[in-house]
Amino acid sequence: DSGVTQTPKHLITATGQRVTLRCSPRSGDLSVYWYQQSLDQGLQFLIQYYNGEERAKGNILERFSAQQFPDLHSELNLSSLELGDSALYFCASSQTGGAPKNIQYFGAGTRLSVL
Amino acid sequence: TQLLEQSPQFLSIQEGENLTVYCNSSSVFSSLQWYRQEPGEGPVLLVTVVTGGEVKKLKRLTFQFGDARKDSSLHITAAQPGDTGLYLCAGERGATNKLIFGTGTLLAVQP
Numbered sequence: 340d341s342g343v344t345q346t347p348k349h350l351i352t353a354t355g356q357r358v359t360l361r362c363s364p365r366s367g368d369l370s371v372y373w374y375q376q377s378l379d380q381g382l383q384f385l386i387q388y389y390n391g392e393e394r395a396k397g398n399i400l401e402r403f404s405a406q407q408f409p410d411l412h413s414e415l416n417l418s419s420l421e422l423g424d425s426a427l428y429f430c431a432s433s434q435t436g437g438a439p440k441n442i443q444y445f446g447a448g449t450r451l452s453v454l
Numbered sequence: 455t456q457l458l459e460q461s462p463q464f465l466s467i468q469e470g471e472n473l474t475v476y477c478n479s480s481s482v483f484s485s486l487q488w489y490r491q492e493p494g495e496g497p498v499l500l501v502t503v504v505t506g507g508e509v510k511k512l513k514r515l516t517f518q519f520g521d522a523r524k525d526s527s528l529h530i531t532a533a534q535p536g537d538t539g540l541y542l543c544a545g546e547r548g549a550t551n552k553l554i555f556g557t558g559t560l561l562a563v564q565p
Contacts, residue, residue: 341496382542382555395552429496445496
């Protein structure tokens with residue numbers, strides 16, 4: 340158990356809908372990262388938050404947004420869903436936001452199926 | 455464009471065999487990490503290498519970071535069925551701790 344909790348574990352929805360994925364980081368970790376894993380693209384970095392502020396952006400679509408709340412949990416919002424958004428979405432957390440060798444701990448992921 | 459290419463993509467071997475997985479890039483990374491991911495789980499960190507030429511051993515696993523910090527390898531000695539999984543390398547660049555993951559190597563060790 341990594342200590343990172345993601346809910347829900349599975350999500351099935353239809354095209355055009357909007358969903359929210361939730362992540363609770365490990366106790367004491369200030370940084371949260373979101374990744375998307377699909378068969379054709381592999382594991383891709385989406386976005387990072389550090390202590391409530393956006394720290395880095397990766398290959399995140401404009402239809403996707405995220406935030407980190409004062410209690411440090413994070414939510415990833417996916418809207419106007421398309422079939423191609425079906426993937427595993429992982430959240431990871433780490434103690435700080437920029438130190439080298441900063442270990443990221445991954446949650447078990449949310450499997451999103453868009454039908 | 456995938457910055458980190460892993461080879462082979464798939465590997466199926468018998469218990470007791472040795473294997474090497476390669477992670478190559480044309481870019482320099484400040485550090486490189488190796489993860490193993492099992493079905494239904496998130497990636498779990500195995501090791502981080504930071505210095506060019508560094509070699510780290512974790513029981514039967516040996517990790518090496520290239521001298522120029524552009525590539526890495528993972529060698530497993532006497533593979534066991536418990537080693538089965540998806541092996542991912544990930545490079546870190548810049549100060550944000552953002553990880554760029556490799557294409558992955560799916561390893562199956564048959565008993």
